Amino acid sequence: MKPIKCPKCNAGEGNIDNADDMCELLGLSAVERQYKSWLCGKCNHFFNDDEAEFPIIEYNLEKMTLSQIADLISNSWNNMPLKIDEYVEAMSQIESIEDKYGDYETGAEIVTYFLANAKSWQGDIAKDVKQHLNNLINNYGKQLEKIKNAKTGQPIQLTGYAVFDKDGNDTGKRFARKEDAEEYTKALRESENNNKKIK
Numbered sequence: 001m002k003p004i005k006c007p008k009c010n011a012g013e014g015n016i017d018n019a020d021d022m023c024e025l026l027g028l029s030a031v032e033r034q035y036k037s038w039l040c041g042k043c044n045h046f047f048n049d050d051e052a053e054f055p056i057i058e059y060n061l062e063k064m065t066l067s068q069i070a071d072l073i074s075n076s077w078n079n080m081p082l083k084i085d086e087y088v089e090a091m092s093q094i095e096s097i098e099d100k101y102g103d104y105e106t107g108a109e110i111v112t113y114f115l116a117n118a119k120s121w122q123g124d125i126a127k128d129v130k131q132h133l134n135n136l137i138n139n140y141g142k143q144l145e146k147i148k149n150a151k152t153g154q155p156i157q158l159t160g161y162a163v164f165d166k167d168g169n170d171t172g173k174r175f176a177r178k179e180d181a182e183e184y185t186k187a188l189r190e191s192e193n194n195n196k197k198i199k
Contacts, residue, residue, distance in 0.1 A: 001037075002018075002054075003047075003049075003053055003054055004055050005026045005053060006040035006045055007045075007047055007052060007053070008040065008043055008045040008047070009042055009043040011041070011042035011043065015042045016038055016039070016041070016192065017038070017041055018037070018079070019036050019037050019039045019046055020079070022039045023039075034046050035128075036142060037049060037078065038052060041064050043136050051128060052142065057072070057075065057076060057125065058146065059072055059125075060131040060164045061129065061134075063096040065106055066091050066092075066094050066096055066111070067092045067093065067095055067098065070088045070092035072129065073088050073091075073129060074088055076123070076126070077121050077126070080121075081117075083117060084118060085168060086116040087117065091107070091110055091114065094107045094110070095185055096136075097111055097137065097140050098138050110113070111133050111137060115130060115134065164185070166189060171188070
């Protein structure tokens with residue numbers, strides 16, 4: 001995201017360029033650009049983010065897809081490191097952490113890689129985005145744990161498909177998947193027929 005104007009001459013956004021790019025184009029060194037981030041093409045003034053005025057970005061993370069969050073990151077993180085850009089680019093191609101990116105990686109893995117490498121990103125937007133993405137990962141992890149438990153035959157209490165004994169009484173066991181509940185019920189029936197009880 002570029003500054004909306006030059007702090008020295010008030011030239012508009014169209015006159016503001018990334019100092020790294022312009023210095024490379026003009027053959028200037030980091031010392032010559034005073035290690036600043038931005039260059040005004042109108043008055044040749046170099047300046048940093050703390051001198052600049054940026055447009056206000058409005059967002060509602062709860063309603064945004066991963067690709068939209070990736071756009072928000074790109075628009076608000078100035079001079080994003082290349083290794084981070086790769087993760088953000090991957091995020092821009094998926095809508096949720098449950099989606100697959102490529103043949104192997106999930107959205108959850110991409111987001112985890114991003115968070116692990118985004119510690120240098122600071123500011124209010126950065127704080128909000130990181131918190132939201134961490135919440136998504138934590139909630140997704142809980143869902144995966146439930147699915148894992150159901151697939152391994154471990155009962156999930158209180159929610160899901162119920163298991164009843166041969167007399168129609170609720171055993172109190174619950175499974176996330178109907179197939180697991182049916183399999184458990186079948187085993188329970190066999191045990192009851194053999195006068196054994198599944199605890």
